[in-house]
Amino acid sequence: MAGEQILKFLDTFENQIRTLKENLNFEEIERLIEAIQKANSIFVLGAGRSGFIAKAFAMRLMHCGYNVYVVGETVTPRIGKDDLLIAISGSGETTSVVNISRKAKEAIGSKLVAITSHNNSSLARISDVVVQIKGKIKTARDEELSKIAPLGTMFELTVMVFLDALIAELMSVRNLTEQDLEGRHAVLE
Amino acid sequence: MAGEQILKFLDTFENQIRTLKENLNFEEIERLIEAIQKANSIFVLGAGRSGFIAKAFAMRLMHCGYNVYVVGETVTPRIGKDDLLIAISGSGETTSVVNISRKAKEAIGSKLVAITSHNNSSLARISDVVVQIKGKIKTARDEELSKIAPLGTMFELTVMVFLDALIAELMSVRNLTEQDLEGRHAVLE
Amino acid sequence: MAGEQILKFLDTFENQIRTLKENLNFEEIERLIEAIQKANSIFVLGAGRSGFIAKAFAMRLMHCGYNVYVVGETVTPRIGKDDLLIAISGSGETTSVVNISRKAKEAIGSKLVAITSHNNSSLARISDVVVQIKGKIKTARDEELSKIAPLGTMFELTVMVFLDALIAELMSVRNLTEQDLEGRHAVLE
Amino acid sequence: MAGEQILKFLDTFENQIRTLKENLNFEEIERLIEAIQKANSIFVLGAGRSGFIAKAFAMRLMHCGYNVYVVGETVTPRIGKDDLLIAISGSGETTSVVNISRKAKEAIGSKLVAITSHNNSSLARISDVVVQIKGKIKTARDEELSKIAPLGTMFELTVMVFLDALIAELMSVRNLTEQDLEGRHAVLE
Numbered sequence: 085m086a087g088e089q090i091l092k093f094l095d096t097f098e099n100q101i102r103t104l105k106e107n108l109n110f111e112e113i114e115r116l117i118e119a120i121q122k123a124n125s126i127f128v129l130g131a132g133r134s135g136f137i138a139k140a141f142a143m144r145l146m147h148c149g150y151n152v153y154v155v156g157e158t159v160t161p162r163i164g165k166d167d168l169l170i171a172i173s174g175s176g177e178t179t180s181v182v183n184i185s186r187k188a189k190e191a192i193g194s195k196l197v198a199i200t201s202h203n204n205s206s207l208a209r210i211s212d213v214v215v216q217i218k219g220k221i222k223t224a225r226d227e228e229l230s231k232i233a234p235l236g237t238m239f240e241l242t243v244m245v246f247l248d249a250l251i252a253e254l255m256s257v258r259n260l261t262e263q264d265l266e267g268r269h270a271v272l273e
Numbered sequence: 274m275a276g277e278q279i280l281k282f283l284d285t286f287e288n289q290i291r292t293l294k295e296n297l298n299f300e301e302i303e304r305l306i307e308a309i310q311k312a313n314s315i316f317v318l319g320a321g322r323s324g325f326i327a328k329a330f331a332m333r334l335m336h337c338g339y340n341v342y343v344v345g346e347t348v349t350p351r352i353g354k355d356d357l358l359i360a361i362s363g364s365g366e367t368t369s370v371v372n373i374s375r376k377a378k379e380a381i382g383s384k385l386v387a388i389t390s391h392n393n394s395s396l397a398r399i400s401d402v403v404v405q406i407k408g409k410i411k412t413a414r415d416e417e418l419s420k421i422a423p424l425g426t427m428f429e430l431t432v433m434v435f436l437d438a439l440i441a442e443l444m445s446v447r448n449l450t451e452q453d454l455e456g457r458h459a460v461l462e
Numbered sequence: 463m464a465g466e467q468i469l470k471f472l473d474t475f476e477n478q479i480r481t482l483k484e485n486l487n488f489e490e491i492e493r494l495i496e497a498i499q500k501a502n503s504i505f506v507l508g509a510g511r512s513g514f515i516a517k518a519f520a521m522r523l524m525h526c527g528y529n530v531y532v533v534g535e536t537v538t539p540r541i542g543k544d545d546l547l548i549a550i551s552g553s554g555e556t557t558s559v560v561n562i563s564r565k566a567k568e569a570i571g572s573k574l575v576a577i578t579s580h581n582n583s584s585l586a587r588i589s590d591v592v593v594q595i596k597g598k599i600k601t602a603r604d605e606e607l608s609k610i611a612p613l614g615t616m617f618e619l620t621v622m623v624f625l626d627a628l629i630a631e632l633m634s635v636r637n638l639t640e641q642d643l644e645g646r647h648a649v650l651e
Numbered sequence: 652m653a654g655e656q657i658l659k660f661l662d663t664f665e666n667q668i669r670t671l672k673e674n675l676n677f678e679e680i681e682r683l684i685e686a687i688q689k690a691n692s693i694f695v696l697g698a699g700r701s702g703f704i705a706k707a708f709a710m711r712l713m714h715c716g717y718n719v720y721v722v723g724e725t726v727t728p729r730i731g732k733d734d735l736l737i738a739i740s741g742s743g744e745t746t747s748v749v750n751i752s753r754k755a756k757e758a759i760g761s762k763l764v765a766i767t768s769h770n771n772s773s774l775a776r777i778s779d780v781v782v783q784i785k786g787k788i789k790t791a792r793d794e795e796l797s798k799i800a801p802l803g804t805m806f807e808l809t810v811m812v813f814l815d816a817l818i819a820e821l822m823s824v825r826n827l828t829e830q831d832l833e834g835r836h837a838v839l840e
Contacts (some may be wrong), residue, residue: 086303089445092293092440094294098287105283114275128649131462131723133332134281136325139536140429146537147424154536155650156698156723158517159524162649169650179441179754180462180747184650189748190355192649232441235336235458240329241437248430250283252421256278262419271540271570272505272533272547272562273320316839320534328725331496337727344727344839345509345534347706348713351838356840368565369558373839381838459693460729460759461722461736461751464681467823471816476665483661492653509840514703518807521700525802558840572734586784608829610819613714613836618707619815626808629662630799634656639799647802650700651747 093232097241103218104242115213116250117257118211119195123168127152127160127188131181133240138172141247147265148254155184165193173198174219174239176205186210199247201239217243286430292407293431304402305439306446308384312357314340316349316377317360320370322429327361330436338445344373354382362387363408363428365394375399379435388436390428391461406432467488471610481596482620491624495589495624495635496629497573501546503567505538508550509559511618516550519625525643526632543571551576552597552617554583564588577625579617595621660799664808670785671809682780684824686762692718692733694727694755697739698748700807705739708814714832715821722751732760740765741786741806743772749823751779766814768806786812 085219113199120126126145130138136153145152155169160268161167169188173181176198188194201219208214219239220229229238255265309315315334319327325345334341341351352358358377362370377383378399387400390408391440397403401434408428409418417428444454498504504523507569508516516532523530531538534548541547547566551559554576566572569586576589579597586592597617607616633643669800686692693712697705703731705721712719720727722736736755740748745763755761765778768786775781786806787796796805822832 085307087297087299087416087442089441090302090435090438091294093441094290094434097438098290098294101283101287101290104281105287108276108279109278113279117275123320129650132459133308133329136329136332140322140325142425142536144426146539152537155648157535157537158520158532159530159535159537160648160650161524166334178462179750183746183750188650219418231444233437234333234440234444234451234454237437237440238332241434244433245283245286246279246429248422248426249279249286251423251426252278253276255420255423255533262423267421268539270321270533270538272507272538272566318839331725335728337700341726344837346726347709347721348724348725348726349837349839350713350835368561372557372561377839457728459722459727461696461727461755465675465677465685465820467819468675468680468813468816469672471819472668472812475812475816476668476672479661479665479668483658486654486657488653488654491657495653510837511707514707514710518700518703521703522801522804567660609822611815612711612818612822612829615711615815615818619812623661623664623696623808624657624813626800626804627657627664629804630656630660631654633798633801637829640801643801648699651745 096232100238100242101245104246107218112213112215116197116215117253119168119197119213120150120254121257123195123227125153125163127155127163127169129155129168129169129181129184130226131178132235134172134174134243135247137164137240137244137247138170138243144251145250146250147268148258148260149268160211163188163192165195168195168197170197170199173207173244174201174236176202176207178202182206199243217246278421283373285418285421289427289431290434293435295333296407298405301402305386305404306442307346308357308386308402309339310446312354312384313355314342316342316344316356316358318344318358318370318373320331320367322425323361323363323432326429326433327359327437329433333437333440336457337440337449338457352377352381352383357384357386359388359407360396361432362396363390365389365391365396365423371395388432406435467610474607474610478620479623480617482624485596488592490593491590494575494593495631497546497575497591498528498632499635501573502542502544503531505531505533505541505545506560507533507547507559510560511614512550512552513622515618515625516548518622521522522626522629525646526629526636526638527646541566541570541572546573546575548577549585550577550586550621552579552614554578554585560584577621595624608611631639652673656799657680663796663799666807667723667805671813674785674838679780681699683764683782685823686780688737688766688824690762691731691733692720694720694722694734694736695731696722696736696743696748696751698745701739701810702805704807704811705737707811711815711818713820714835715825715827716835730755730761735762735764737766738774740774741768741803742773743767743769749773766810784813793835795809803838
């Protein structure tokens with residue numbers, strides 16, 4: 085039947101959201117929010133699909149009134165030591181993401197937040213705040229999972245959901261309404 | 274407490290996934306898969322955050338071996354009448370998305386799939402296949418929802434999840450393994 | 463001999479630069495500079511190769527310290543009536559460019575500058591300032607030219623050169639040194 | 652007078668084009684054309700403004716019927732050993748460009764073309780073909796030049812002109828007319 089894999093995927097993903105919820109680290113989240121609130125400007129970074137998610141998050145941060153830039157986009161200026169870099173990498177080993185993050189952290193002195201599945205990765209080890217988002221959970225059912233959620237799928241979707249949940253929290257912190265966001269939303273598109 | 278809105282958001286989103294699952298239209302999905310399988314090339318289109326989701330989907334279609342292009346990117350060629358355009362717009366009224374879709378449909382004769390919340394929208398009305406994805410569910414609790422999931426958030430996240438579920442289905446249709454996808458995944462990044 | 467067409471192209475292009483120089487409209491340039499200097503934020507817009515040139519210009523404007531955004535990029539906010547839109551289109555008829563420019567001009571009340579070959583085009587007619595940059599010069603030698611400079615090539619290259627020349631002028635107006643620009647140049651790349 | 656720096660810039664640039672023409676290395680060009688003609692797929696790479704120029708070139712290569720991809724764009728697949736990477740960097744030391752080029756050359760075995768001002772740079776040293784394009788010419792008048800053509804301006808513009816001249820040559824090699832290119836030009840924009 086057309087749709088069987090879709091249903092399997094949605095069951096798995098519902099489970100994934102429940103797991104995310106049960107494993108939220110509120111202390112970590114508090115440090116993440118603090119880093120965002122204190123930053124002069126926020127820069128986001130990711131490769132491939134993690135890059136698209138970084139951009140979707142950056143767009144909402146802009147709607148919320150933050151100064152925000154995407155590494156590699158046209159109008160992105162020099163990062164400074166009072167700025168925050170948020171880097172997204174499931175493995176925490178994506179070459180360009182690690183190299184750029186290291187430069188921001190070590191050469192510039194910017195604050196660095198990693199969003200990754202691996203607390204032990206090259207990216208996580210140099211970060212000030214690590215937000216761990218589990219992707220594929222390593223179990224006997226792994227092989228089954230790889231058929232419906234290949235490569236970084238689970239990590240990417242879960243990060244996208246988490247970051248939109250974080251926007252909800254930031255709206256509350258900054259006392260923003262949907263109308264405030266609407267007022268900054270691009271109309272030329 | 275830091276995190277309260279995050280929890281509220283995740284509860285709401287878990288509910289949203291359940292609703293998506295219960296309302297899947299398998300006939301519609303079958304027509305969607307048929308359109309994808311029959312297309313010479315697939316073009317995807319979306320503005321703002323829907324555009325990032327269109328790109329995330331296009332990347333996976335490429336990993337699956339489809340000829341796929343993003344409207345507006347560098348190497349995107351002229352669309353033809355044997356090609357498929359997949360357009361994503363929550364409202365189904367985003368000016369550029371509707372105009373471009375109309376051109377593809379009416380001037381070129383391409384096949385058109387709309388992914389939208391509104392079956393009655395300008396985009397839906399000119400499409401060959403309409404995949405309806407509900408965003409905000411209009412109820413008394415709307416005001417509450419706008420505080421945690423502003424603007425198109427619910428639509429965008431749900432479409433992203435749905436399209437990754439669709440990839441699971443397409444992998445099964447084409448008998449692809451994760452290794453097949455890995456073999457096409459960019460290594461220069 | 464490999465390179466014969468390259469030489470022909472370069473001869474033609476050298477001629478094109480000379481023609482550009484001889485036909486500069488200094489009054490028009492003054493109005494362009496005034497529009498840039500007075501704008502709250504500057505938005506740039508172009509499709510295809512004109513879009514890349516718009517981005518290259520936007521990057522230098524950012525280096526010069528202007529608030530600048532590319533229509534369609536992630537962090538681009540809502541345009542306002544005190545903002546300037548600079549739209550690049552050789553024909554002045556590119557659908558999306560004309561539609562978006564019309565919206566900025568008529569619905570928002572932003573200032574609009576057109577960079578186009580055609581003073582009489584849809585884009586030029588709604589613009590506050592029109593910078594005319596000749597592309598292909600219609601003569602008996604047209605057929606020859608289309609073999610070495612197809613489609614918008616001459617327009618695009620000439621606009622890119624003109625806009626970098628304009629940066630020289632803006633640096634002088636704002637009394638900027640190369641070091642000032644270097645200080646804003648992205649380091650994460 | 653408004654426009655004085657514009658005139659100075661155009662004089663300098665006309666001179667630059669003449670210098671480019673006089674210093675063309677036809678043997679180098681022959682090897683470049685051969686690499687392009689023999690490649691299975693062509694990948695282009697550049698950071699910042701060099702990246703936009705790489706994209707403008709890639710778009711024309713697509714119009715000419717080549718399989719071409721931009722490193723970092725959505726539909727770009729895994730590069731292979733029969734593919735060609737064309738990397739643009741004025742200094743030849745841009746970190747990401749050098750790292751990615753090294754990976755393509757050393758880990759994958761792809762063919763590598765460098766377009767750079769520096770024959771001795773990290774990028775040039777690992778490349779199969781080096782196309783040297785002089786940017787700023789180091790003389791006593793350097794300080795003057797930095798006021799009108801800051802940073803990589805001269806290199807970037809000259810590369811853009813050179814690559815469009817190369818398109819003229821490739822059209823001749825492949826016996827293409829403007830109509831052939833028009834037939835592949837995107838219509839959805």
